[in-house]
Amino acid sequence: MRTFEAVALAAVSSAVALFVLAQSGSARAEQQPAPPTQPREFADRASEGAGATNFGNVCGACHGKEDITEAMSPEMLKQLTPEKLYESMTTGSMRTHADAAGLTDDQKVAIAEWVSGRRLGSTASGAASTMSNVCATHPPVANLSAPSWNGWSPDMTKNNRFQPAKVAGGLGPKESGATDALRRHGFSPAAVARLELKWAFGLPWTSSAYGQPTVVDGRVFIGSDSGYLYSLDAATGCVHWSFQAQAGLRSTPMIGPLKRGSNQMAAFFGDIRGNAYAVDASSGTLLWKTRVDAHPLARITASVTVHEGRVYVPVASLEEPESASVNHMCCTIRGLVAVLDASTGKPIWKTYTIPEEPSERKSDAGIKFLGPSGAGIWGPVTIDPRRQAVYVSTGNAFSAPDLGRSNAVLAMDINTGKVLWVTQAMHGDVWHTGCPQGPSSAGHPPRSAHRRPGPPPPARGGPARGRPDNYYCPDEQENPDWDFSAGTILVDQPNGRSLVLAGQKSGGVWALDPDNKGAVVWYSDISRGQILFGGAADEEQAYFALRGTYGGLAAIRLKDGLERWFADIPPQEPMAQHPGLSAAVSVITGVVFTAGLDGMLRAFSSFDGRPIWHYNTAKDFETVNGVKARGGSIGSAGATIVNGIVYVTSGYTGFQNGRPGNVLLAFSPAEQ
Numbered sequence: 001m002r003t004f005e006a007v008a009l010a011a012v013s014s015a016v017a018l019f020v021l022a023q024s025g026s027a028r029a030e031q032q033p034a035p036p037t038q039p040r041e042f043a044d045r046a047s048e049g050a051g052a053t054n055f056g057n058v059c060g061a062c063h064g065k066e067d068i069t070e071a072m073s074p075e076m077l078k079q080l081t082p083e084k085l086y087e088s089m090t091t092g093s094m095r096t097h098a099d100a101a102g103l104t105d106d107q108k109v110a111i112a113e114w115v116s117g118r119r120l121g122s123t124a125s126g127a128a129s130t131m132s133n134v135c136a137t138h139p140p141v142a143n144l145s146a147p148s149w150n151g152w153s154p155d156m157t158k159n160n161r162f163q164p165a166k167v168a169g170g171l172g173p174k175e176s177g178a179t180d181a182l183r184r185h186g187f188s189p190a191a192v193a194r195l196e197l198k199w200a201f202g203l204p205w206t207s208s209a210y211g212q213p214t215v216v217d218g219r220v221f222i223g224s225d226s227g228y229l230y231s232l233d234a235a236t237g238c239v240h241w242s243f244q245a246q247a248g249l250r251s252t253p254m255i256g257p258l259k260r261g262s263n264q265m266a267a268f269f270g271d272i273r274g275n276a277y278a279v280d281a282s283s284g285t286l287l288w289k290t291r292v293d294a295h296p297l298a299r300i301t302a303s304v305t306v307h308e309g310r311v312y313v314p315v316a317s318l319e320e321p322e323s324a325s326v327n328h329m330c331c332t333i334r335g336l337v338a339v340l341d342a343s344t345g346k347p348i349w350k351t352y353t354i355p356e357e358p359s360e361r362k363s364d365a366g367i368k369f370l371g372p373s374g375a376g377i378w379g380p381v382t383i384d385p386r387r388q389a390v391y392v393s394t395g396n397a398f399s400a401p402d403l404g405r406s407n408a409v410l411a412m413d414i415n416t417g418k419v420l421w422v423t424q425a426m427h428g429d430v431w432h433t434g435c436p437q438g439p440s441s442a443g444h445p446p447r448s449a450h451r452r453p454g455p456p457p458p459a460r461g462g463p464a465r466g467r468p469d470n471y472y473c474p475d476e477q478e479n480p481d482w483d484f485s486a487g488t489i490l491v492d493q494p495n496g497r498s499l500v501l502a503g504q505k506s507g508g509v510w511a512l513d514p515d516n517k518g519a520v521v522w523y524s525d526i527s528r529g530q531i532l533f534g535g536a537a538d539e540e541q542a543y544f545a546l547r548g549t550y551g552g553l554a555a556i557r558l559k560d561g562l563e564r565w566f567a568d569i570p571p572q573e574p575m576a577q578h579p580g581l582s583a584a585v586s587v588i589t590g591v592v593f594t595a596g597l598d599g600m601l602r603a604f605s606s607f608d609g610r611p612i613w614h615y616n617t618a619k620d621f622e623t624v625n626g627v628k629a630r631g632g633s634i635g636s637a638g639a640t641i642v643n644g645i646v647y648v649t650s651g652y653t654g655f656q657n658g659r660p661g662n663v664l665l666a667f668s669p670a671e672q
Contacts (some may be wrong), residue, residue, distance in 0.1 A: 050107075051114025052106050052318055053433075056325020058101040058653065059094075059111065064327075074115070076297045082120040085112035116274045117247025118227045119205045122471040126204035126228045128242035132626040135238040141217045141255065141265045141281040148216045149640040151254035151295070152303035152380045152584075158490045159382040161536035161638065165589035169644040169669075187644065192591050192603050193613050194669040195646060199237040202627025206662035209649035212252040212303070212584075212637030213664060214267075216281075220647060221267055223249030229269065231284060232647065237624040239668060241284035245535055247273035252380075252637065255281050256306035259343045268311050268342070270300025276313050276340060288345035292338040302487065303380040305415075310348060311340045312390060315377030319398060323432040330369050330432055330472045332358050332400035335376035337412065339388070351417035352403045353377065353394050361400070361580050369472035371381070371399035374430075375406040379487025379534060382500070387514055388414045393484035393502045400474055406430075407483045409502050423518035425504055435473035480504040486534030486584070489542065490514075491558055499558065503531035511561060524561035526554045532582035533636045536592070538606065542598060543587055545594045547580030553594050553604060565609040571598035575618055575633075578659055583652075584638035591648070595634035597658050601648055601665075617650035621663050632661030644668055 051454040055063075062071035077085070089098040089108045098108060108119050128134060144150070147167045152160045154167070169187025202211050203224040211223035218242065220232040225248035231240040253269040258278065265281040274295070278287040292298065297317045305312040317333040335353040352374040361371055376396040382391040389411045397406035431515065482505045489501040499521060500512040507527035512518045522658050527549025536543050541555045541564060550570040556563050571579045575598035583595040587606060595601045599618025604611055619633035635652030651661020 003656070004188050008646065019268075023353055032131075032470040038197055040305070041167055045662065050111075050340065051110035052321040053325055054103070054107045055111045056115060056322050056328045058103060060322075060325050060327030071380075080116060082112040082116040082118050085115055086120055117271065119207065119225065119248075121205055124225050126224070126242065126244070128167065128230060128239040131239050132237075133238045133624050134157070135233055135236075135240050136238050139218075140280065141219055142263060143217045144255065144265070146256075147642055148214075148219050148255075149642050150214055150216050150256075151250050151305065152212065152487065156254070156305050156307070156380070157383045157385060158492075158537075159380060159487055160489045160491065160538075161534070161584060161586050162538050163586070163588045163641050167643040168588040170286065172489070174258035187588055187591070189590050189605060189612050191644075193611055194672070195603075195615070195667040196670045198645065198666045198668045200621040200623045200629060200666070201230075201232060201237045201239075201625055201664040202621070202623040202629030203230075203649075203651075203662040203664060204627050206659035207651065208653050208658075209651035209662050209664065210250050210636045210654070213640050213647040213649065214253045214255060215640055215642040215645075215647065220664075220666075221253045221255065221281075223253060223269060224662075225249070227271065229253060229267065229279065229284070231267075231281070232664075233664075234643065237664075239625060243277075243279050243284040243286065245271045245277060246289075247271040247650075250301045250636070252303035254304055254306050256342065257309075258287060260309040262343075266342070268304050268306050270304055270313055270620050272318075274298030274300060274315060276304060276311065276338070276345065278302065278311075278342070286576060287474070290340055290345035290347070292340070292347075293336060293350075295333050297333050297433040299376075300380055305381050306342060307382060307383050307385075309342050311345075311497055312340050312381045313338045313340065313378065314377035314392060315393065316378045318532075319373070320432045323434060324396065326471065331373035332370050332377070333373055333398070335374070335394055337377065337392060337417065339417065349417040351412055351419065353408075353410060354397075354403055355405075355419075356403060358399070363400075363472060363559075367395040367472045369399050372397060372401050372403050374398035374429070374432075375395065375408070378485045382488045382490050383414070384490055384514065385414075389420060389514065390414050391488045391490065391500055391514070393486065393488050395485065396479070396483035398432045400430050402428050402430055407504070409488060409500060409510070410486070411500075411514065421517040423510070423520065425484070425502075425508075425510060426482055426506075429479050429482055430474035431479040434471065446578045480506070485532050489537050491537055491542075492630055493558060499534060499644060501535070501537065502540055503535050505530045505532065507531060507546060507548075509535070509542065509544060509556060509561065511558075516617070524556045524563060524590070526556070526563065526566070528552055528554075528566070529580060530582070530583065533584040533638070536587040536638075537588070538578070538583040538587050543585045543592050543594075545581035545583065545585050545607070547582045549579060551580035551596060553581065553585070553592065553609065555592075555606065567609040568661060569594075569602065570586070571596060572600055572616060572618075575599055575659070578633055578657060582635055583634045584652075586638045588639060590639050593639040593641070595638060595648060597635055597652070599631055599633055599650060599659065599661075601634065601639065601646075601650075617648070617665060618659060618664070621665070623663070625647060627662075629663040630661050631663050631665070633658030 205226040214221040251270040323330040358370040375394040411420040529546030578597040605611040631650030633652040652658040
């Protein structure tokens with residue numbers, strides 16, 4: 001029986017092979033197509049899935065095969081820049097292979113960008129020093145007690161994405177009459193109705209602005225898919241510094257002390273190649289970098305969480321699209337939580353969502369595969385100091401057997417990582433790209449007795465075309481890909497009872513009892529579309545956006561899951577081909593913010609779902625840093641609200657048919 005270590009990592013090439021690839025193409029340097037000096041047009045950007053599939057179908061015939069030792073392993077390839085990889089396929093050692101495979105230039109670009117994790121041309125090209133609006137002074141980041149939105153949620157011990165009105169708008173600096181009113185009354189619905197664009201910041205070499213802004217001590221920290229992390233002035237958008245990571249940044253940064261009790265603040269974050277970082281929050285200087293797992297497809301998409309000197313890092317993977325290639329033996333990765341020392345980055349504990357290491361098996365049809373696998377963690381962990389626990393929700397299984405850890409909520413001991421309890425929402429959802437995506441099993445999702453009438457979830461599934469005979473697909477037929485792609489929310493009710501909320505892709509919301517091993521308290525099947533990147537909750541209600549034929553926003557009562565109101569939200573006409581809402585919801589007192597794949601940022605009354613305000617971000621913008629910028633879909637990160645300003649990024653491709661973009665926007669109420 002061969003294990004993952006033997007199968008997936010055995011093909012480590014020699015340093016000689018790395019040198020040969022790095023030096024190849026010099027004889028034809030005069031013919032080499034130069035990497036672009038400006039970003040390619042947004043419409044030309046391929047999704048990460050395209051790069052993964054092209055690599056697997058063409059390059060995967062050699063790279064990663066244990067019996068072809070002269071071919072560099074995927075892990076070593078990922079250490080190269082996108083420019084070097086592109087050069088290799090156009091004028092270097094891989095040119096003959098790429099031409100024989102009929103790769104187009106766009107496909108070569110997609111491969112180079114997917115393998116490296118960065119945009120072609122972005123290396124050293126998006127530095128803050130090249131921008132026109134460098135801040136005149138750079139005061140240190142020191143005050144964590146000031147109003148902030150630090151990480152995925154203002155309160156990571158609840159993860160509820162709720163900002164009280166006084167913090168959202170009432171404590172900002174005195175800049176105008178409007179700000180004075182916010183200081184007196186907080187960020188009221190009337191103030192939200194007067195929001196107008198304050199400034200726009202262009203993210204260079206970016207096509208998916210899927211990072212969420214963190215706001216701490218008068219600074220905005222924002223990552224980009226070019227690998228750059230920027231620190232900006234929260235009021236003006238001038239830039240303090242930049243840091244370029246090894247790969248693209250989707251993870252929301254969180255600011256915290258480097259050591260417990262220390263005055264030195266660091267920004268903690270992760271990249272899409274499984275590296276966690278700490279950089280000085282005041283200067284952007286690298287403090288440490290840690291590879292959290294050896295698997296070459298490890299990926300950090302969610303915000304890391306800093307708590308009492310430790311950094312909690314959730315890990316997912318894009319092995320699903322890579323599994324669509326004919327040369328990839330599915331599947332090997334398992335989701336995990338890695339906990340690091342905040343001061344050094346050294347590992348403290350690591351827990352895999354699936355305890356059993358993948359090993360070689362055969363399907364009923366006699367096809368070889370590796371399993372169990374999957375159950376990645378796409379959302380941030382929720383910290384529960386009172387119960388000394390952390391909560392995570394997991395994705396679907398990639399390969400059999402289903403051991404009860406996928407499509408589930410897990411509680412882990414905060415000190416050791418020991419799994420305390422597991423509640424699985426759906427068993428047998430074993431699926432990856434290229435396989436038939438079947439219907440759900442009978443009785444799932446379960447129906448709430450109080451469900452209001454509404455259209456059923458969108459139809460899913462259908463057999464995959466072009467699948468080769470030796471391609472592994474799960475024997476299970478009930479695999480709708482209805483996992484959890486968002487983090488959990490911890491709610492403390494007035495009666496003293498706590499709930500762990502989790503929104504599922506099926507369109508259902510689960511409320512679990514953390515004091516009774518995750519027992520189900522109630523289930524609410526909104527079921528008008530998918531819940532993707534998560535909801536928000538205030539003292540009485542939880543709010544979830546849905547991606548479906550159109551899209552909508554639902555409010556459900558916390559004490560029993562009763563649906564209080566539902567707002568249908570069709571896409572704006574110019575973006576009608578991009579329907580639905582997949583981005584995370586944000587809430588302040590009285591107002592819910594949601595954003596759509598159609599590029600609209602909208603605000604609704606939390607009391608009755610009445611529309612309050614909207615803004616179309618899918619257009620061109622003049623920016624404070626002089627970078628050409630355009631908005632597009634808003635597909636993952638939600639709005640952050642601090643000191644009378646609403647921040648949001650626009651531009652998202654992902655797997656939801658979004659439109660690219662590269663802009664960070666800041667809004668504040670117009671003066672009366």
